Amino acid sequence: MGRFAPSPTGDLHLGSLYAAAASYLDARAHGGRWLIRLEDLDRPRERPGAAARILRTLEAFGFEWDGEVVRQSDRGPLYAAALDALRRAGRTFECSCSRLDLADAPRYPGSCRSGPLRRGRPTAVRLRVEPGIVRFTDRIQGPGARDVAATAGDLVIRRRDGIVSYLLAVVVDDAAQGVTDVVRGADLIEHTPAQRHLQELLGLPAPRYAHVPVLTEPDGAKLAKSARSLALDAREPQGPLLRALDLLGLPVGEQPLPAGLPEIWDWAIRRWDPERVPKRPALPVRG
Ligand code: GLU
Numbered sequence: 001m002g003r004f005a006p007s008p009t010g011d012l013h014l015g016s017l018y019a020a021a022a023s024y025l026d027a028r029a030h031g032g033r034w035l036i037r038l039e040d041l042d043r044p045r046e047r048p049g050a051a052a053r054i055l056r057t058l059e060a061f062g063f064e065w066d067g068e069v070v071r072q073s074d075r076g077p078l079y080a081a082a083l084d085a086l087r088r089a090g091r092t093f094e095c096s097c098s099r100l101d102l103a104d105a106p107r108y109p110g111s112c113r114s115g116p117l118r119r120g121r122p123t124a125v126r127l128r129v130e131p132g133i134v135r136f137t138d139r140i141q142g143p144g145a146r147d148v149a150a151t152a153g154d155l156v157i158r159r160r161d162g163i164v165s166y167l168l169a170v171v172v173d174d175a176a177q178g179v180t181d182v183v184r185g186a187d188l189i190e191h192t193p194a195q196r197h198l199q200e201l202l203g204l205p206a207p208r209y210a211h212v213p214v215l216t217e218p219d220g221a222k223l224a225k226s227a228r229s230l231a232l233d234a235r236e237p238q239g240p241l242l243r244a245l246d247l248l249g250l251p252v253g254e255q256p257l258p259a260g261l262p263e264i265w266d267w268a269i270r271r272w273d274p275e276r277v278p279k280r281p282a283l284p285v286r287g
Contacts, residue, residue: 001027002024002027002033002034002035002181004058005039007038008046008047008051008054009046009047009050010050011050011053011231012054013232014232014244015214015223017061017232017241018215020058022210022248025248026181028265029272032180034064034065035070036055036058038071038073041164042166043073062237062265072173075172076164079169079172082171082172083158086157087125090128093128094115094125095154098121098160108152108154112126122161125156126157127156128154130149133145135196136193139209139210140274140279141186144189148193155194167191167194167195170191170195171198180207181207181208182208182209184211185212210274214281214282215284216282216283217284217285219284237261241264245264249273
């Protein structure tokens with residue numbers, strides 16, 4: 001079972017189509033189900049109308065998802081239960097540090113481990129992360145290992161504004177929804193060790209991970225200033241879809257290529273081979 005989990009903070013562009021297509025092809029090629037989860041917990045960053053536009057665009061591009069679209073904003077009790085379990089196990093502490101307090105720290109220095117330093121301030125909940133190497137194998141990028149305590153330190157699992165953090169929500173949801181294969185952009189690979197660590201603490205099964213490269217401008221900069229970064233046009237799905245499939249290593253030069261969208265998807269599902277996805281964290285695109 002796979003999933004695509006967009007945050008409604010903007011419209012889909014070629015880079016998001018690329019990650020969504022990889023996850024979709026991977027699930028369907030294994031005869032698996034594929035879910036959509038709107039990661040809409042960060043209300044302050046949400047753009048009005050983006051969630052509806054994302055779903056319309058995915059539909060126009062021929063994605064067919066299983067079941068109802070899940071919204072994280074409807075799942076507060078699930079996250080609260082996970083927070084509670086960690087709290088009861090003595091794995092958390094309240095932290096009063098602001099972003100400014102920590103601006104110069106390469107990682108969280110443990111300031112509030114024995115109680116919030118500044119009384120009367122709103123607090124975040126942090127996970128007490130003990131030293132130790134977390135290992136995982138990525139199906140595309142290869143083996144990874146990270147000492148979360150040494151690199152990030154104690155992780156925020158509920159923010160000072162009360163919002164449950166992405167890290168916790170994603171881990172709880174992937175397990176609750178039975179996701180076995182996480183296929184997503186390599187910009188998220190840095191969060192994978194922390195997610196593996198949380199899964200272990202919560203006694204949740206670990207999904208397999210495959211991180212596809214992040215598409216960039218030809219000079220390596222974030223997709224930003226060209227047609228490549230524009231919101232996908234739902235009226236013209238075929239060009240960008242074939243582009244994304246080509247960048248995923250599918251033989252789109254093959255002739256004759258099928259004509260309609262459903263036929264293109266069938267063709268691509270039959271040919272999906274994660275071995276052909278470029279094994280690199282970033283992939284510059286031209287044109
Ligand atoms: N919602 C996250 C994002 O849009 C993706 C979460 C995930 O795939 O784990 O960046």
